[in-house]
Amino acid sequence: MKKESAIQIDKLTVAYEAQPVLLNISLAFKKGKMTAIVGPNGAGKSTMIKAMLGLVEPVTGEVVYQDVDQEAVSYKELKNRIAYVPQNTSVDWDFPTTVRDVVLMGRYGHLGWFKRPKNKDREIARQMLLKVGLPSFASRQISQLSGGQRQRVFLARALAQEADVYIMDEPLAGVDMKTEHIIMKLLKQLVAEGKTVLVVHHDLQTVEEYFDDIVFINQEVIAAGPVDETFDKQTVKKTYHRDRNLGEGE
Amino acid sequence: MLIELFTILSDYTFQLVALGTGIIGLLSGVIGTYATLRKESLLGDALSHAALPGIGLAFVMIQRKELLFLMIGAIVSGLIATALIQLITRKTLVKLDSALSLVLSSFFGLGLVVLTAIQNNPNAQQAGLQSFIFGQASAMLQRDVQLIAGVGVILLTLVVLFWKEFKCYTFDPMFSRTLGFSSKVIEFILSMMIVLTIIIGLESVGVILISALLIGPSIAARQWSHRLSRVVILAGLTGFFSGVIGTLVSSMGDNIPTGPVIVVVVSLFVFASLLFAPKQGLIARRIRKREKQKHFLTRLNDLKEGQS
Ligand SMILES: Nc1ncnc2c1ncn2[C@@H]1O[C@H](COP(=O)(O)OP(=O)(O)OP(=O)(O)O)[C@@H](O)[C@H]1O
Numbered sequence: 001m002k003k004e005s006a007i008q009i010d011k012l013t014v015a016y017e018a019q020p021v022l023l024n025i026s027l028a029f030k031k032g033k034m035t036a037i038v039g040p041n042g043a044g045k046s047t048m049i050k051a052m053l054g055l056v057e058p059v060t061g062e063v064v065y066q067d068v069d070q071e072a073v074s075y076k077e078l079k080n081r082i083a084y085v086p087q088n089t090s091v092d093w094d095f096p097t098t099v100r101d102v103v104l105m106g107r108y109g110h111l112g113w114f115k116r117p118k119n120k121d122r123e124i125a126r127q128m129l130l131k132v133g134l135p136s137f138a139s140r141q142i143s144q145l146s147g148g149q150r151q152r153v154f155l156a157r158a159l160a161q162e163a164d165v166y167i168m169d170e171p172l173a174g175v176d177m178k179t180e181h182i183i184m185k186l187l188k189q190l191v192a193e194g195k196t197v198l199v200v201h202h203d204l205q206t207v208e209e210y211f212d213d214i215v216f217i218n219q220e221v222i223a224a225g226p227v228d229e230t231f232d233k234q235t236v237k238k239t240y241h242r243d244r245n246l247g248e249g250e
Numbered sequence: 251m252l253i254e255l256f257t258i259l260s261d262y263t264f265q266l267v268a269l270g271t272g273i274i275g276l277l278s279g280v281i282g283t284y285a286t287l288r289k290e291s292l293l294g295d296a297l298s299h300a301a302l303p304g305i306g307l308a309f310v311m312i313q314r315k316e317l318l319f320l321m322i323g324a325i326v327s328g329l330i331a332t333a334l335i336q337l338i339t340r341k342t343l344v345k346l347d348s349a350l351s352l353v354l355s356s357f358f359g360l361g362l363v364v365l366t367a368i369q370n371n372p373n374a375q376q377a378g379l380q381s382f383i384f385g386q387a388s389a390m391l392q393r394d395v396q397l398i399a400g401v402g403v404i405l406l407t408l409v410v411l412f413w414k415e416f417k418c419y420t421f422d423p424m425f426s427r428t429l430g431f432s433s434k435v436i437e438f439i440l441s442m443m444i445v446l447t448i449i450i451g452l453e454s455v456g457v458i459l460i461s462a463l464l465i466g467p468s469i470a471a472r473q474w475s476h477r478l479s480r481v482v483i484l485a486g487l488t489g490f491f492s493g494v495i496g497t498l499v500s501s502m503g504d505n506i507p508t509g510p511v512i513v514v515v516v517s518l519f520v521f522a523s524l525l526f527a528p529k530q531g532l533i534a535r536r537i538r539k540r541e542k543q544k545h546f547l548t549r550l551n552d553l554k555e556g557q558s
């Protein structure tokens with residue numbers, strides 16, 4: 001069991017204020033699998049991801065990753081091996097930068113402090129832009145893109161990180177069928193290469209088609225496991241209609 | 251007229267002051283670009299105003315105009331103001347812009363009180379502490395210009411060294427963090443650079459106008475390019491030439507203050523850029539709109555004719 005899990009969350013509790021948003025979460029994400037993270041709005045999906053990335057400080061609990069030698073390490077030691085695409089990338093779209101430049105930023109982590117991108121990095125950025133189907137947009141200023149195109153640029157940036165773990169917070173929100181197919185094809189390719197992919201997902205219709213594993217979350221872990229064993233009406237109902245007496249206000 | 255110009259240009263004092271203000275303009279343009287892109291244009295304003303009481307109190311303590319010491323005073327009160335701003339925005343519901351203007355005006359008021367109180371002191375009058383409010387570039391000494399140039403070399407080296415890190419952090423701070431670049435380190439260096447730029451500019455351009463010099467060049471430069479490298483270079487050049495031209499204009503008359511003239515020149519650059527920039531300028535956009543309308547009107551007419 002330990003060998004095949006790429007990420008292990010152990011008794012994680014997170015609170016922004018007095019109320020806990022996540023309570024005692026324990027989970028393992030399998031290596032080389034695509035896992036859906038499912039739950040209603042406000043369930044704590046994004047919060048869990050942020051805690052996994054050290055972007056919010058948990059109250060208790062820890063997250064361990066597995067490195068190349070299958071040793072357990074913390075997030076800090078593995079930063080360059082993890083790519084993250086947030087739910088809303090709230091950048092200044094008028095920033096003086098081109099699509100090509102943004103994708104190239106995906107290489108910065110590998111370069112480390114002070115080093116400049118090399119031709120190899122530019123080539124990788126170019127290929128990733130090709131993969132997401134935006135090669136002809138390379139020199140555009142980023143404000144001159146549609147919402148779906150913007151999302152694909154940030155996907156290309158994550159791909160350019162050439163990570164082992166990809167964490168995507170709702171990559172399919174607000175994209176059309178065509179873009180959804182492009183994105184899913186790319187994610188499947190990553191999984192085929194043995195990478196671990198976590199996706200926060202809202203469309204329950206496509207869960208069976210897209211994912212290997214699923215995690216139901218609503219403040220606590222409701223259920224977790226392979227889709228064909230875990231994904232059923234009852235669990236969905238339990239997740240979405242849970243009485244959240246510990247959660248929301250009052 | 252031409253001879254007059256040559257006399258000015260070959261005058262040593264003019265050359266010195268022009269070099270000093272030019273470098274200050276260059277640095278303000280470059281460093282100010284990061285401040286405006288981070289939506290922190292008001293921060294420069296707040297910091298420069300906040301430096302005033304520190305300058306006054308530092309003078310009270312040593313009774314001499316020792317530039318380095320006054321600068322330390324400026325830095326200390328600037329840091330106190332920054333801490334206050336952070337405290338207010340974090341612990342209360344007051345928004346950043348309100349917190350900035352609150353701290354800005356109260357520190358400036360305090361600074362004016364201190365300066366007025368020490369006005370009667372003959373040392374203070376001689377030191378011309380008032381110059382920190384509106385600036386007095388013509389009083390620049392060789393020593394001052396050396397200091398300005400030294401700070402300039404350090405700041406520009408930092409910009410080159412941290413180019414990739416500053417760019418990524420300014421554009422997408424959270425992403426930069428997930429890549430493993432310490433946001434504390436980057437944030438600290440960026441703020442220190444702004445504080446240093448303001449402080450070396452304070453004596454020549456003054457508390458009130460320094461923020462125009464920080465913001466103006468980058469706004470002008472942004473109109474001409476979509477690439478950060480070009481925007482930074484253009485902003486630096488705009489700042490540099492504003493400094494030099496401003497100094498030249500003020501040397502041509504007897505009583506023309508340098509700082510305000512520099513800011514007027516910056517503003518001219520901004521207006522010209524807003525109007526004439528090839529892609530984003532008002533005029534270019536107006537022309538493009540015309541052409542588009544003409545183009546679509548003919549197409550619509552063609553369609554109509556085809557139908558009938
Ligand atoms: N920065 C914050 N400060 C305080 N509360 C927060 C903060 N961010 C999220 N919350 C609260 O934590 C809870 C979980 O939020 P989270 O963003 O993790 O939900 P989510 O499962 O990602 O929802 P969605 O499907 O809408 O994206 C919500 O009740 C939200 O109001």
Ligand SMILES: [Mg+2]
Nearest residue numbers: 045046087169
């Ligand atoms: Mg979310």
